[in-house]
Amino acid sequence: MTKLDTLLAGLARERSTGALRLGRNGTIFLSDGRVTYMECAQTPGVERLLAARGVMTEAALRGLEADGGCERLLAEGPVTQGELQYAVLGVVLDAAFFLLPMSGTRPKFRPGERHWLGEQWYFDVSGLVRECARRRAQLAQIWPSADVDILPVRPAARLPGHGVALSRIQWEIVVRADHKATPLELARQIGRSGYSVLLAVRRLAASGLLAPPPPEAARTEPAGRRQKALPGDEPQNVLPKRERQALAGRPPHDPGPAPPLGPPITGDPTDLALLMRLKRALEELS
DSSP, rough: OHHHHHHHHHHHHOOOOOEOOTTSEEEEEEETEEEEEEEETTTOOOOHHHHHHHOOOOOHHHHHHHHHHHHHHHHHSSSSSSHHHHHHHHHHHHHHHHTTTTOOOOOOEEEEEOTTOOSSSSSSSSHHHHHHHHHHHHHHHSSSTTTHHHSOOOOOSSSSSSSOOHHHHHHHHHHHHOOOHHHHHHHHHOOOOOHHHHHHHHHHHHHBOOOOTTTTTTTOOOHHHHHHTTOOOOOOOOHHHHHHHHTTOOOOSSOOSOOOOOOOOOOOOOHHHHHHHHHHHHHHHH
């Protein structure tokens, strides 16, 4: 485990309540040893996701944060508690993916501090660590090189075949890509989770739909790293057969309007398992 994982595990054992601040990287909020919310500088928060869906503007949400908080949001805003809980679920899983592997920070714990949204959901630290490991493995299986995660998104000028099928999120990425914005910058622009955009970008790379980076940005990948790729992974110069297989596994048409944020949920741990499975399914469709 990383140092941050170890620190969180200790706070969980002590059933601590408060905010673990990670400098400019983000903040982790805990209640009785369980995580209730995470803010990450690299990923959109609940405010951005709700604004992107047209629920409320970010300015209006910031106004509620300063005056009335979560109670006023649920009483006056066009969002149900179930929708808010589902949004928090996505934001925390997204932020955990980027925060937990961090090292070199000097965390500072502030007892008693809470997030303005309150305690919409509870996450066990061990469960978050397992989910982050699953997501890293999924990314590596789709495309073994992490270079595409940090370089600007550059759609290929020519298609590798006669046609392609893009998911909704892939279309949003291609439309917004200006050859300057990285995947996480695009995630903020379109109001999508950072992980879902990384997932879509790696699938674009696996399908041969991204242009190679310019020589000054390209990084030489160690030969040993490619040899350790998961079975069935081809090198970065993807073969046409791989492209056809990748595209065949995607929806042949636009799946329609964005799904609702989710149904009302409770604090039962089985609800979290159900929602995690639902979220994974939605990520596969995006």
